[in-house]
Amino acid sequence: xxxxxxxxxxxxxxxxxxxxxxxxxxxxxxxxxxxxxxxxxxxxxxxxxxxxxxxxxxxxxxxxxxxxxxxxxxxxxxxxxxxxxxxxxxxxxxxxxxxxxxxxxxxxxxxxxxxxxxxxxxxxxxxxxxxxxxxxxxxxxxxxxxxxxxxxxxxxxxxxxxxxxxxxxxxxxxxxxxxxxxxxxxxxxxxxxxxxxxxxxxxxxxxxxxxxxxxxxxxxxxxxxxxxxxxxxxxxxxxxxxxxxxxxxxxxxxxxxxxxxxxxxxxxxxxxxxxxxxxxxxxxxxxxxxxxxxxxxxxxxxxxxxxxxxxxxxxxxx
Amino acid sequence: xxxxxxxxxxxxxxxxxxxxxxxxxxxxxxxxxxxxxxxxxxxxxxxxxxxxxxxxxxxxxxxxxxxxxxxxxxxxxxxxxxxxxxxxxxxxxxxxxxxxxxxxxxxxxxxxxxxxxxxxxxxxxxxxxxxxxxxxxxxxxxxxxxxxxxxxxxxxxxxxxxxxxxxxxxxxxxxxxxxxxxxxxxxxxxxxxxxxxxxxxxxxxxxxxxxxxxxxxxxxxxxxxxxxxxxxxxxxxxxxxxxxxxxxxxxxxxxxxxxxxxxxxxxxxxxxxxxxxxxxxxxxxxxxxxxxxxxxxxxxxxxxxxxxxxxxxxxxxxxxxxxxxxxxxxxxxxxxxxxxxxxxxxxxxxxxxxxxxxxxxxxxxxxxxxxxxxxxxxxxxxxxxxxxxxxxxxxxxxxxxxxxxxxxxxxxxxxxxxxxxxxxxxxxxxxxxxxxxx
Numbered sequence: 001x002x003x004x005x006x007x008x009x010x011x012x013x014x015x016x017x018x019x020x021x022x023x024x025x026x027x028x029x030x031x032x033x034x035x036x037x038x039x040x041x042x043x044x045x046x047x048x049x050x051x052x053x054x055x056x057x058x059x060x061x062x063x064x065x066x067x068x069x070x071x072x073x074x075x076x077x078x079x080x081x082x083x084x085x086x087x088x089x090x091x092x093x094x095x096x097x098x099x100x101x102x103x104x105x106x107x108x109x110x111x112x113x114x115x116x117x118x119x120x121x122x123x124x125x126x127x128x129x130x131x132x133x134x135x136x137x138x139x140x141x142x143x144x145x146x147x148x149x150x151x152x153x154x155x156x157x158x159x160x161x162x163x164x165x166x167x168x169x170x171x172x173x174x175x176x177x178x179x180x181x182x183x184x185x186x187x188x189x190x191x192x193x194x195x196x197x198x199x200x201x202x203x204x205x206x207x208x209x210x211x212x213x214x215x216x217x218x219x220x221x222x223x224x225x226x227x228x229x230x231x232x233x234x235x236x237x238x239x240x241x242x243x244x245x246x247x248x249x250x251x252x253x254x255x256x257x258x259x260x261x262x263x264x265x266x267x268x269x270x271x272x273x274x275x276x277x278x279x280x281x282x283x284x285x286x287x288x289x290x291x292x293x294x295x296x297x298x299x300x301x302x303x304x305x306x307x308x309x310x311x312x313x314x315x316x317x318x
Numbered sequence: 319x320x321x322x323x324x325x326x327x328x329x330x331x332x333x334x335x336x337x338x339x340x341x342x343x344x345x346x347x348x349x350x351x352x353x354x355x356x357x358x359x360x361x362x363x364x365x366x367x368x369x370x371x372x373x374x375x376x377x378x379x380x381x382x383x384x385x386x387x388x389x390x391x392x393x394x395x396x397x398x399x400x401x402x403x404x405x406x407x408x409x410x411x412x413x414x415x416x417x418x419x420x421x422x423x424x425x426x427x428x429x430x431x432x433x434x435x436x437x438x439x440x441x442x443x444x445x446x447x448x449x450x451x452x453x454x455x456x457x458x459x460x461x462x463x464x465x466x467x468x469x470x471x472x473x474x475x476x477x478x479x480x481x482x483x484x485x486x487x488x489x490x491x492x493x494x495x496x497x498x499x500x501x502x503x504x505x506x507x508x509x510x511x512x513x514x515x516x517x518x519x520x521x522x523x524x525x526x527x528x529x530x531x532x533x534x535x536x537x538x539x540x541x542x543x544x545x546x547x548x549x550x551x552x553x554x555x556x557x558x559x560x561x562x563x564x565x566x567x568x569x570x571x572x573x574x575x576x577x578x579x580x581x582x583x584x585x586x587x588x589x590x591x592x593x594x595x596x597x598x599x600x601x602x603x604x605x606x607x608x609x610x611x612x613x614x615x616x617x618x619x620x621x622x623x624x625x626x627x628x629x630x631x632x633x634x635x636x637x638x639x640x641x642x643x644x645x646x647x648x649x650x651x652x653x654x655x656x657x658x659x660x661x662x663x664x665x666x667x668x669x670x671x672x673x674x675x676x677x678x679x680x681x682x683x684x685x686x687x688x689x690x691x692x693x694x695x696x697x698x699x700x701x702x703x704x705x706x707x708x709x710x711x712x713x714x715x716x717x718x719x720x721x722x723x724x725x726x727x728x729x730x731x732x733x734x735x736x737x738x739x740x741x742x743x744x745x746x747x748x749x750x751x752x753x754x755x756x
Contacts, residue, residue: 069409071433156512176576263722270725282402285718
């Protein structure tokens with residue numbers, strides 16, 4: 001309601017005191033923005049403290065020399081740390097980085113093949129929850145326990161040798177022979193990874209409509225053809241997820257190798273994460289450790305991008 | 319008017335609370351002034367973190383605290399595997415302990431990083447006078463003493479007399495040819511190639527075991543790992559070659575199975591002879607029970623009869639942090655613990671502590687007084703070895719050099735490298751490491 005009796009002059013000061021609609025709306029938006037940022041602040045702070053800061057510090061260390069004791073003693077050395085990693089006689093490229101890639105590759109191949117087989121079998125069985133739980137158990141067991149149990153099984157004269165001897169075969173020094181040490185650890189990592197992969201793949205199998213299989217069967221396709229032409233292509237998103245995550249885990253593996261072989265015999269099972277840990281915490285060479293970390297980051301990034309590209313390209317072709 | 323004021327207060331409070339918490343979390347604990355009622359508190363960081371070791375150190379610390387009003391000592395301990403990391407993290411955070419007990423291998427690394435304070439002249443003199451040359455060498459860098467040596471470990475040959483007798487070996491070997499012969503005679507395998515008894519225990523268990531065994535043999539052959547000036551390796555020498563050849567012959571001949579964990583196999587009677595440090599006697603006794611009677615210890619065999627004995631020694635030291643605000647008090651505590659003689663036998667508290675846990679210090683006179691009557695006779699060879707042992711190299715980069723040596727020894731044992739390749743690779747890699755500018 002408008003007060004027609006009120007003097008016109010009196011309205012002007014009042015309009016100055018009370019903000020108009022657009023100003024109020026702008027204030028409200030600003031307040032909402034502030035409140036929004038306040039809600040985000042804990043997460044952003046966490047992200048900054050535990051990711052951005054360490055990342056920046058690692059970047060600084062990768063171009064510096066630091067013994068790990070005195071923060072005032074960080075000396076810039078340019079790209080020396082990176083050059084040293086790839087200098088003649090350095091063990092970083094071979095065998096460390098080569099072992100890392102072979103370890104990850106071996107783990108992915110065995111775990112993927114094993115999990116596809118197990119998931120397909122489970123999909124046709126009763127009590128699927130029980131089977132999935134059984135296969136998932138290694139995932140909830142500590143790596144130290146898993147590593148130690150397998151180490152004892154691999155010991156000369158241990159359970160695995162006992163089985164070989166019972167079959168009339170000679171003993172194998174699995175973890176002591178440089179030719180068998182890396183494959184032996186790869187098998188353990190793959191075994192421990194199958195559970196999570198099975199979980200993802202069984203979910204993927206469930207999402208494939210039954211009608212596709214029925215239609216293929218009506219058209220006379222056998223089980224192998226159905227698996228290769230229907231199941232596997234439709235399982236591709238799940239396979240991609242398993243493949244990428246397993247590869248990332250394999251490339252960053254540390255605990256299992258530390259428990260089982262400590263990188264030996266010789267450098268036969270030395271991997272990048274173990275080498276980084278030793279450089280930093282045992283040798284006090286944080287610069288080299290940080291440079292190695294960035295090299296590993298680049299390797300992980302490139303391999304992941306290649307995997308995504310390959311799977312997407314196949315997806316378009318299909 | 320009141321609303322903005324309240325908002326301001328909340329904002330101040332929101333800023334002040336985390337700031338206060340952060341400051342409180344990062345602030346160094348109050349360490350006292352030494353005035354009446356406010357004693358100086360020194361922190362001692364060691365690896366005596368459990369069982370008998372923890373109690374053994376806590377007892378003299380309690381005694382000091384009960385008899386000294388102005389300066390108190392707080393004992394902090396972590397596992398040995400976490401010790402170096404803990405030094406690093408605490409030092410970088412400005413909370414380094416006043417007194418630290420590093421492994422002597424790290425001395426060069428800690429000196430290079432400016433963590434260890436050189437011993438004042440009177441303490442350095444006391445240390446040089448009271449300890450064996452090997453113990454002093456392990457606690458020194460470039461002839462400068464950095465702390466009181468605590469436990470000293472020398473290496474000798476353990477043997478199982480029952481296994482030697484069963485194989486018709488008259489007694490423990492004194493020379494390398496006797497060692498090889500005894501190793502081959504005592505070795506037994508089943509038809510699948512599984513080792514039942516390992517003649518001479520070479521082991522890839524860890525750096526200390528693998529490298530310790532090899533360096534003890536190298537020292538016995540008159541060689542050293544690092545050159546006297548610490549600027550390169552001296553392992554690619556006739557002595558180094560003879561050690562690598564001996565180990566290669568033992569492995570390829572089947573008398574040694576490096577994959578076997580000797581720390582489990584020897585107590586269970588599956589290893590006839592093995593080179594290890596003195597601390598092991600303390601573990602073997604409870605582990606083997608009555609069977610320990612069959613265990614004997616002799617000096618590390620030498621290449622030829624009549625050669626001078628030599629072996630490896632390792633150890634720990636107690637030093638003062640450069641970041642300590644009370645170095646004088648810290649050194650005084652260390653003198654009280656390591657040099658002041660007490661009790662009926664007139665030995666130092668540290669010597670009594672070490673012997674109580676089955677270990678030794680570098681004070682030969684204390685050791686003879688403590689082990690003179692009723693002690694384990696197997697400790698005697700380790701004690702005698704203090705006189706001729708060679709300290710483990712502790713140059714900057716020593717830990718890395720040790721790991722590189724271990725990798726090459728393992729490559730030799732597993733047939734990845736020949737003797738010549740292993741020696742050359744070790745020399746190249748270790749020279750590169752110790753020559754790095756820091």
